[in-house]
Amino acid sequence: MGQVLRDTADxxxxxxxxxxxxxxxxxxxxxxxxxxxxxxxxxxxILDGYPRDITQAHDIVVYSNRHRQPIDLVVxxxxxxxxxxxxxxxxxxxxxTPDAIEKRIMTYADxxxxxxxxxxxxxxxxxxxxxxxxxxxxxxxxxxxLGRVGLTG
Numbered sequence: 001m002g003q004v005l006r007d008t009a010d011x012x013x014x015x016x017x018x019x020x021x022x023x024x025x026x027x028x029x030x031x032x033x034x035x036x037x038x039x040x041x042x043x044x045x046i047l048d049g050y051p052r053d054i055t056q057a058h059d060i061v062v063y064s065n066r067h068r069q070p071i072d073l074v075v076x077x078x079x080x081x082x083x084x085x086x087x088x089x090x091x092x093x094x095x096x097t098p099d100a101i102e103k104r105i106m107t108y109a110d111x112x113x114x115x116x117x118x119x120x121x122x123x124x125x126x127x128x129x130x131x132x133x134x135x136x137x138x139x140x141x142x143x144x145x146l147g148r149v150g151l152t153g
Contacts, residue, residue, distance in 0.1 A: 001028075001050035004035050006095075020100025022107065025055040033063070044072075044151055052108070057115045061122060071124050072149045075142055076116065077131035081105065125149065 051057040
């Protein structure tokens with residue numbers, strides 16, 4: 001989702017994102033709806049980095065119900081703070097300044113548990129995957145989780 005938002009041509013959106021702040025929920029959701037509408041006829045979609053707050057979680061649940069596309073699984077990649085800082089610093093994107101990274105970490109911490117509770121209360125399976133392991137180990141665990149809910153073929 002982050003790349004979808006970064007690809008927007010709107011200078012105001014670019015400025016907000018470069019500061020480490022989140023776009024307003026309605027703007028983010030409108031961008032997501034447009035993106036999903038242009039994907040074509042897919043059976044499944046994986047959203048990475050969305051939702052980021054309760055309003056967005058509510059919006060995607062309502063959207064999925066309206067379009068009869070259930071949310072089968074929410075996968076949370078658990079990574080420690082030091083590892084997050086290391087990875088984002090190495091990534092080298094212009095919006096990965098120390099202040100912007102710190103702001104995103106704090107926002108995520110404040111918002112993630114309520115979102116996960118929101119999904120769980122609606123019967124949506126939430127699975128936590130320790131993601132400080134090797135890429136292969138994380139991949140294998142996610143593949144196993146997807147298989148358990150019938151999303152591999």
